[in-house]
Amino acid sequence: MISLALAFALQSTTALVDEGADPIGDLIAQNAPEAREAVAPADVGPFITSNDVGCTGRREEGAFLVCLYPPRTALQLGGMSAVADSDGFAVLAIPRSAPESLIFSVTAPVGEYGDVLGIEDTETWAITQREYNLQHVDGVPQATVTPDPSTLPRRQREYAQKQAAFNSVWDGQGFLDGFISPAEGITTGVYGSARVYNNGHEGSPHWGLDWANEVGTPVYAPAGGLVTLAEPDMYYEGGLIFIDHGQGLVSAFLHLSGVDVSEGDIVEQGQLIGAMGAGGRATGSHLDWRVKLRNQFYADPQSLLDLDLSGLR
Numbered sequence: 001m002i003s004l005a006l007a008f009a010l011q012s013t014t015a016l017v018d019e020g021a022d023p024i025g026d027l028i029a030q031n032a033p034e035a036r037e038a039v040a041p042a043d044v045g046p047f048i049t050s051n052d053v054g055c056t057g058r059r060e061e062g063a064f065l066v067c068l069y070p071p072r073t074a075l076q077l078g079g080m081s082a083v084a085d086s087d088g089f090a091v092l093a094i095p096r097s098a099p100e101s102l103i104f105s106v107t108a109p110v111g112e113y114g115d116v117l118g119i120e121d122t123e124t125w126a127i128t129q130r131e132y133n134l135q136h137v138d139g140v141p142q143a144t145v146t147p148d149p150s151t152l153p154r155r156q157r158e159y160a161q162k163q164a165a166f167n168s169v170w171d172g173q174g175f176l177d178g179f180i181s182p183a184e185g186i187t188t189g190v191y192g193s194a195r196v197y198n199n200g201h202e203g204s205p206h207w208g209l210d211w212a213n214e215v216g217t218p219v220y221a222p223a224g225g226l227v228t229l230a231e232p233d234m235y236y237e238g239g240l241i242f243i244d245h246g247q248g249l250v251s252a253f254l255h256l257s258g259v260d261v262s263e264g265d266i267v268e269q270g271q272l273i274g275a276m277g278a279g280g281r282a283t284g285s286h287l288d289w290r291v292k293l294r295n296q297f298y299a300d301p302q303s304l305l306d307l308d309l310s311g312l313r
Contacts, residue, residue, distance in 0.1 A: 055092065055104075056312055060128035062191055062300035064249075064293070065092045066175065068312040074107035077125070080296060082247065089312070091175060091247045093299040096192055096205065098127045132192045132205075151235060158234050165229035165242045166250055166295040174224030174245035177269045179304040182222045182253065183276060183287045185211030191300035207298035208252070208290035215257050215285045217276035222251060222289070222304070227265040227273075232256075237288075238279015243267060248294035251301075255282045 057065030066089060067075055073084040075092060078099075082090040094102070105122040147155065189210030221243060228250065229242035239256025257277025261267060278285045292298045 054312075056309060057092075057307060058128070058303060059094070059125050060303075061094055061098045061130045062096050063094050063303040064291070064299050064307065065094075066090070066307065066309055066312060067092060069106065070109065072109040074109070076103070076105045076107070078102040080293070085171070085173070085247070087173070089173065089176065089247075091249050091293060093293045093297070094127060095297050096130075096132075096299070098129075100129060101126055130192065132194065147235075155235050158231075158236075161231075162229065162234075162240075162242075163295070166292055167248075168226065168228040168242075168244040168250060169248040169294065170226040170228075170244040170246050172224070172226060172244075172246045172266075174226075174243075174269070175247070175249050175304075176309060177223045178307060178309055179222045179301075180220070180269060181211075181305065182251075182273075182289055183211050183213065183217055183219045185213030185217065185276070185286065188212045188286060189288065191298075191302065207292075208254075208288045209301045210286050210288050211276075212284060212286040213276055215275070215277050217285070217287075218272055219253055219256065219274045219276055219287055221267045221269055221271045221273050222301075224266070224268050225251070227261045227263055227267060230259050230261050230263050230265075232259045234280060236280045238277055238282065239274060241273055243273070250292050250295075252288075252290045252292065254288035254290070255279050255286060257285075 053069045055065045055067035057063050065077075067082070067084070068088050069075065069084045069090065071084055071086050071088050073088070073090070075082045075084070075090050077092045077094070080092055082092055084090045102125050103122055104125050106120050108120045187210065189206055189208070191206065191208060193206035194204075223243075223245045225243040225245040227241065228244050229240060231240050234240045237254040239259045241253045241256065241259060241261060243251045243253075245251065253274060255277050256274040257279065258275035259273075260275070261273045267273060276285055276287045289301050290298055291301045291304060
């Protein structure tokens with residue numbers, strides 16, 4: 001276990017390469033993903049909790065974790081880094097295709113004169129591997145599978161808009177609310193799926209959770225946060241909302257038929273933010289909820305719903 005006598009430091013500049021094309025389906029910057037669809041494993045590994053210092057969350061591919069250490073402690077998990085806020089909280093995540101082990105390191109805080117002390121302690125974490133299978137998706141609008149070249153300026157403009165919104169790092173702590181499901185419906189998609197569309201085109205992995213229900217079904221904020229994007233009609237997503245829950249933990253809500261918040265709004269957990277729809281690349285009315293951390297990569301929203309933060313409060 002990481003030493004209890006810890007303080008913290010500056011955030012590392014090490015960046016993780018995004019796993020695939022723009023994960024919201026923007027075809028401007030595609031990479032060929034693995035052809036796999038997520039199947040939740042029966043044994044997802046132990047939860048790591050502590051009433052003193054430590055992290056809570058599953059040590060598995062695609063999981064989010066919330067950690068508590070002395071303020072300004074620097075954490076590093078593989079290629080992802082974080083610095084504990086003024087209350088000692090930090091958010092980390094594990095990539096979809098993580099190796100079987102990752103190094104977790106803790107570094108003492110920045111000193112009075114700006115000096116950074118060396119690494120205080122390290123652990124090797126065993127990472128539970130997940131299985132992914134291929135999913136075929138038929139019936140999506142062909143224009144969103146093989147876009148007409150004339151739409152490129154719009155898609156480029158919207159891509160830049162989304163990237164700017166993903167770069168938000170709100171100083172609030174909405175993630176400490178815990179997370180609730182943003183909508184009711186039938187689960188029709190899970191995190192990690194690679195998809196082949198109706199023309200045989202292999203898309204990027206599916207990065208979120210899907211719930212199908214009638215157009216107009218209410219969509220609520222799963223946790224408090226800052227609205228960083230609120231658009232009624234995006235090319236790939238239809239109505240689209242981003243909420244930063246703190247530290248750059250950004251939720252994206254796709255295919256909305258209604259948008260009831262504005263950029264810059266502060267929302268509370270359970271607040272109405274929009275309505276389910278079928279805009280953009282969709283086969284029918286549903287909500288696609290995705291969560292990306294500090295614009296590095298998406299992890300599984302289900303892991304946020306499963307988080308128990310009581311041991312860190």
